[in-house]
Amino acid sequence: MLNKVTLIGAPTDIGAGARGASMGPEALRVANIGPILEGHGLEVKDRGNLSGPANPWLPPTDGYRHLPEVAAWNRLVHDAVYEELSDGRMPILLGGDHCLGLGSISAVARHCRDTGKKLRVLWLDAHADFNTSALTPSGNIHGMPVACLCGFGPRELIEIGGQVPAISPKWVRQIGIRSVDPGEKRFVHEQGLEVFDMRYIDEMGMRHAMELALATLDANTHLHVSFDVDFLDPEIAPGVGTTVPGGPTYREAQLCMEMIADTGRMGSLDVVELNPALDVRNKTAQVAVDLIESLFGKSTLMRPKV
Incomplete structure (x- = not known):
């Protein structure tokens, strides 16, 4: 794992259905990240915040809300993430909302093509984010980034990163x-995404x-x-715009993170959908x-590793 990391703030709720995720970067800084x-x-470098278009807060146009602004923000994120990876740092x-995963992951995929590496994406989320404009009436693009990365979406979004599709669903x-819409569920099955939903986690x-993932x-x-804070149960993380009951407990989430750390393979990270306007004393950011x-590397493990 790289020991040089760069924090990149993307203060926008451009793809979301509720205002407030634009304040997420500062809440994470207040929590001393x-x-x-x-x-x-x-070695931590904080690049500060990217500066993109304001949120016009308009209804959908041709199935998408704020498509030009979403594309602009994701190009900014792509360029910033790609630059840090090229410099040998972990972005x-x-x-920011989860539509930004499109920019960051397209940059990571481009870097992997440059360096001949394989890519594995862990999407920690209450939602599959595999919608298209035909599947969701809201037009909120934070519900579409995985589909766009896999080549299903408007040209302005699927071409970010220089290759269509940017990734394979198999990665x-x-x-x-x-929380998955019925049409989205069918589409996820058609494309063969590997999903460890909460029923699977309850049963297994x-x-x-995580061993399988x-x-x-x-x-x-x-x-x-790609860590969407609504992955967590709202009891421990109320500060998100799209809470869904029945998420991982604190201990389950800790185990998830520690097992990722144990691999030593993490090369990039998104932290998204934190909404301080809906939080309680910055609890969710903490x-x-x-x-x-x-x-x-912080671990609760007391026994020697085998």
Whole structure:
């Protein structure tokens, strides 16, 4: 795992259905994400916030809300993430809503093509985000980034990163899913995404789900983690715009993060959908930073590793 990390703020709720995710980057900074990571021996650079178009808060046009602005923000994110990867640093995208995963993951995929690496994407989320304009009436693009990355979406979005599709569905492992539209569910099955939903986690446990999600990683694999804070149960993380009951507990989430850390393969990270306007005393940001710390080696493990 790289020991040089760069924080990149993307303060926008351009793809979301509720205002407030634009304040997420500052909430994570208030929760001391930089100093805490430095405490684990990492060299942390904070690039500050990207500056993109304002949210016009308009209804959908031809099935998409704010498509030009979403495309502009994702191009900015793509360029910033790609630059840090090219410089041998680990980008940590501080969102912002989850539409920004399109820009960050297209940049990671481009970097993997440059370097001949395989890509594995862990999508930690309550939602599959595999909608298209034909499947969802809202037009909110934060419900579409995985579909766009896999080549299903408007040209302005699927071409970011220079190759269509940017990724294969076979590279994605989704964890914690528990809210999927009926048409979206059919589409997920048609495309063969590997989904470890909450029923699977209830039946088999987080350990088994993560063992399968992380299987076959090797030294030539770049692991990208896209962490939507609504992955967590709202009891521990109320500060999101799209809460869905029945998510992973604090302990399940810690195990998930520690098992990712154990691989030593994480090369990039998104932290998205934190909405301080809906939070209680920055509780959700603090929980998110605590879990991010576990991605970088904080562990509850007392017994020797075998």
